[in-house]
Amino acid sequence: MRIGLHIGCSLPVKRYGGTERVVWSLAKALHRAGHEVTLIAGKGTAADFARVVELRPGMSVWAQIPDNLDIIHFQNALPPLPAAAYADGISRALTGKRDIPYVVTVHGNIPGGRLPDPNTIFVSANHASRHGGSAYVYNGLDWEDYPRFTPGLRRKGVFFLGKAAWKVKNLRGAIKIAGMSGERLDVLGGHRLNLKMGFRFTPDLNVKFHGMVGNDEKGRVANSSRGLVFPVLWDEPFGLAVVEAMYFGAPVFGATRGSLPELVIPDTGVLSESPEELAAAIRDFNADERLLHNYAATTFNSDIMARKYLSYYEQILNNEKINSLPAGN
CATH class of the missing domain: 3.40.50.2000 (Glycogen Phosphorylase B;)
Known part of the structure; x- marks a missing residue:
C-alpha cells in the first residue's frame, strides 16, 4: 500500500512533541510492514525509510499530495477540502486530480464533542465515544x-x-x-x-x-x-x-x-x-x-498501532464505514 502521512511540523522531533513521536513511529512501522510511506511534513523533515514531501507555505495541502498514493492520513485536523464526496458515510476528497481516500486522527478534544468527519479515528475508546464515534487506535511508540x-x-x-x-x-x-x-x-x-x-x-x-x-x-x-x-x-x-x-x-x-x-x-x-x-x-x-x-x-508499540491503522485504511479503500455512528451524533 502507498500511504501518505501528513503533519504540519518537521520530523523527527528532538524534544517535546508527543503527536510527532507517534507519527514518526507509525511511519517506521508501516515501512517495516512492507508499505511505501510518504511523509508530507514541515521543512527539514528527513527520513531514510520514506519519501519526503516538504510542505510549501501558502499552497493548498491537497495540491501538494502526490498523485500515486492509495490513501492519505492526516493528523489532528483535516485541511480545508477543495470539495468532498460522501457515499454511505465514506468521505473522499475531490482535488481535480482524482478522488483521494483519506482518514484523519484527532489527538485532542474537540469543542462540542462532535464527530468532525466520517473518516475520523480517535486515540482511545473513551475519546471516540465522547465525540460520537467508534473508531480508535491506541497510540504506540517505537521503543527503539x-x-x-x-x-x-x-x-x-x-x-x-x-x-x-x-x-x-x-x-x-x-x-x-x-x-x-x-x-x-x-x-x-x-x-x-x-x-x-x-x-x-x-x-x-x-x-x-x-x-x-x-x-x-x-x-x-x-x-x-x-x-x-x-x-x-x-x-x-x-x-x-x-x-x-x-x-x-x-x-x-x-x-x-x-x-x-x-x-x-x-x-x-x-x-x-x-x-x-x-x-x-x-x-x-x-x-x-x-x-x-x-x-x-x-x-502500546508502533507495530500494533500500524496494524490497527492498516485495517482502517483497508476499510476506507473498500468503501466501508469506520465509525458505526453517523456524523453529528
Missing part, C-alpha cells in the same frame, strides 16, 4: 527510539511529564500530591519561571525543573522514579506520558478522567480524584517494574 529499560535501579522521588504551562495537566496538583507523599518531584516539560502563559513561578525547592526534554532524559528520570504523578483536569484523550512511564517500570498515580481507566490497569498504578488517596498510594504501592515494562512494551 528510547533508552533501554534498566530494572533494579534504586527508585526515589516522583515525576511529572507534560506541558507544565498547560493548566489542564495540573502541575500544581502534582506538586501538592508529591509534597503530601513526602517525595521530591521532577518536572519534565516546564520551567520554574514561566512567562509564556501568564506569570507563573514555583518557589518550592523540593521541585526540580528539567525544561523541555527528549527521550534520553525522560528515560533516565522515569527509570529511577517511584512513579508518574498525573492528576489531569480534563478528559485525557490518551496520555502518552502514562505509557512512557510504565515502559520504564514506573507506576501511574493519576486522575480518573478520560482514557486513563483504559490504560492504567490493576498492578500498573492507582487512579483517584483524591490528592490524599494518590499521596498514600505513592507511599504504599508495591510496583512490579518488569510487569509494568512488559505491559507497555507489548500493548
